[in-house]
Amino acid sequence: MNGSSPGVEEGRDHAREQPSAVAWAESPLQLLCVVEACHAGLLGAHVRVMSRAGSRPLAATRRELARLALPAGLEQARPAPGPPKPRRGVTWVIGDAFSGRVQARWLTALPGRIVVVDDGLATIRLLELLAGPPGKPLLRARAAAGPLRSVLGAAAGLRLRAAARSGRLTVFTALPVPDDLGRAVRGRGTELVVHDFAWLRAQPPRRLRPQEPTVVLGTSLVRNGLIHRDRYLAWLAGVGAAGPVAYFPHRREDQGDLERVAAQPGVTVYDAGIPAEMTLRGLDPGQRVLSLPSTAVTSLRVLLASRGVTVEAVDVPDEWWTAQAAPSLRSHLSMFAHHDTGVTR
Structure with a gap:
């Protein structure tokens, strides 16, 4: 016992x-x-x-x-x-x-x-x-x-x-x-x-991943009233005109905006739901990711650095910003656009 x-x-x-x-x-x-x-x-x-x-x-x-x-x-x-x-x-x-x-x-x-x-x-x-x-x-x-x-x-x-x-x-x-x-x-x-x-x-790449050469990450800046919708859509139309684009929405994007995004030539809207870090970690060499400044830019650069995938942060032109976008917000977003040397990694 x-x-x-x-x-x-x-x-x-x-x-x-x-x-x-x-x-x-x-x-x-x-x-x-x-x-x-x-x-x-x-x-x-x-x-x-x-x-x-x-x-x-x-x-x-x-x-x-x-x-x-x-x-x-x-x-x-x-x-x-x-x-x-x-x-x-x-x-x-x-x-x-x-x-x-x-x-x-x-x-x-x-x-x-x-x-x-x-x-x-x-x-x-x-x-x-x-x-x-x-x-x-x-x-x-x-x-x-x-x-x-x-x-x-x-x-x-x-x-x-x-x-x-x-x-x-x-x-x-x-x-x-x-x-x-x-x-x-x-x-x-x-x-x-x-x-x-x-x-x-350390996890295996996701089997289901986009085949388009360019992947664009969606943004909440339009819905939050921080950038002008027409400027953003015009830029996206230009990217789609250059070749097929896979568009992964931000979880807060408006459904009406997504319908307008899907109407742009060459753009296919995906409904992944899960974080971009999980969806896109298995992209192939030669593919590229475009995004307005966001936290996902930083994480995807870390995840995709060894796969030969370019992650580009698109600088937001001054004329895109609305009056609601405070200078402090723009400054915060800028830290995700570039590889700053004065940051803790």
């Missing part, structure tokens, strides 16, 4: 089932980066990732991930309408640090650590706020927040900065963080971990 009662053994089994980290993903990129963070060993032995319910792109990404060799200990839980409440001491992994529901969780739970994964340009915004004056609320760059929302953002900022000072905050990113910003963030206590999609690069 081993001296252990069945009840004790059941308790031990139950303890083993408790996750070391709980992740909440609201976009395909966030979900992919949770997998990368698990692969990098940042999240412990048992990671439970929950994604937002009702999102077709997220559902497609979940199915694609299920076909691949996920890191040991990673469990995809059932989708849910809102973020889970992490148990005391469990690592909490999120992407959208500006979500009101996520911030409310910070104030009603006491996670052991907080890990923030990539959420596009908002990640750079978060790093700037963490490096800036301590009293600034965690609010989106273009948000028009009311008094209550501002109070929540300020309280969440205090909680997140306190986690940084105590060594319990990690930002996990593949983005080109300017060196001075990286130093400032680390100086405030945040652990900044830069990755290069090591897990995804």
Whole structure:
């Protein structure tokens, strides 16, 4: 006899089932980066990732991930309408640090650590706020927040900065963080971990991939009112006139805009749903990717560098921008257009 009662053994089994980290993903990129963070060993032995319910792109990404060799200990839980409440001491992994529901969780739970994964340009915004004056609320760059929302953002900022000072905050990113910003963030206590999609690069290329010589990544800048629609469509028509184009929409593009894109000569619109990093990682040598400045430019350059595929960021002419495009936004986007030397990689 081993001296252990069945009840004790059941308790031990139950303890083993408790996750070391709980992740909440609201976009395909966030979900992919949770997998990368698990692969990098940042999240412990048992990671439970929950994604937002009702999102077709997220559902497609979940199915694609299920076909691949996920890191040991990673469990995809059932989708849910809102973020889970992490148990005391469990690592909490999120992407959208500006979500009101996520911030409310910070104030009603006491996670052991907080890990923030990539959420596009908002990640750079978060790093700037963490490096800036301590009293600034965690609010989106273009948000028009009311008094209550501002109070929540300020309280969440205090909680997140306190986690940084105590060594319990990690930002996990593949983005080109300017060196001075990286130093400032680390100086405030945040652990900044830069990755290069090591897990995804180790997966076999996707069998279904476009054959067109040119691939264009869609953009949310039109729908967000930041660039003029007619200028963008005219540029796209010119690219299509030069040869067949595979167009992969941004998940936020308007359906009416996509119909106009599909009407351009030589342009075929694909409905991949999953992140471009997963869809296009198997492009053949000689193919090229064109994109307006975006976070995908950085990641695709990393993923496709060894395959002989060119990833080109298209500079946005001044006349494309609308009055809503603030100079700070243009500056942020420019860091994804070129191979800057003054960035953390």
